Amino acid sequence: MLGNWNGDLLRKFKEEMLLKIVQVLNNNVAVVNGHDGKPAIVMGNGLAFGKKKGDVVEKKKVVSTFMLRDKHTVDDLTTLLEDVPADFVAVSYSLIEQSQKKYNFAVESYLYVTLTLHLYSAYQRLE
Numbered sequence: 001m002l003g004n005w006n007g008d009l010l011r012k013f014k015e016e017m018l019l020k021i022v023q024v025l026n027n028n029v030a031v032v033n034g035h036d037g038k039p040a041i042v043m044g045n046g047l048a049f050g051k052k053k054g055d056v057v058e059k060k061k062v063v064s065t066f067m068l069r070d071k072h073t074v075d076d077l078t079t080l081l082e083d084v085p086a087d088f089v090a091v092s093y094s095l096i097e098q099s100q101k102k103y104n105f106a107v108e109s110y111l112y113v114t115l116t117l118h119l120y121s122a123y124q125r126l127e
Helices: 007-016 071-083 086-103 110-126
Strands: 019-026 029-033 039-043 064-067
Touching: 019 039, 019 071, 029 071, 039 071, 039 086, 064 086, 071 086, 071 110, 086 110
Parallel strands: none
Antiparallel strands: 019 029, 029 039, 039 064
16 A cells, blocks of 8 residues: 655656657657666657657557657657668667667667668668
8 A cells, every 4th residue: 555645746756757859850769868867869650749848648548668868869869760760770779779778788879870880781781
C-alpha cells in the first residue's frame, strides 16, 4: 500500500512518467524530453500520429527509445530520419550500444548517424 500521497508529490511523479513531444519526425517517430531532461527519440507504430509539440506520447505505444547525448545528435538524427527508415536507426543504435557494453568503450555521438547512413546506403545498393 502506498499510503497517502500529497498533491505535489503525486503530480511530480506523474510528470516524470510523461514523455512530452519536442518535435514530431513522422507518424511513428518523435523527439521527446526524457526523464532526465535530455532529449530522446521514441519509436512506435502511430505514436506521433496527429500529435504536435507539447503533446504527450502514450508510453504503451513506445517500442524503442534512443537517449541522445547532445543537441548536435538530435539535429543530425532529425535530418537522418527524414530520409532513412527508422528500422535502420534502431539497428545501428542497438549495434553501437551492444558493442559499448561488450567492449567497454565510449563512442562519439556522430557514430550513430554515420553508421546508420552506411548501413542504409549498403542496403540501397543491394536492391
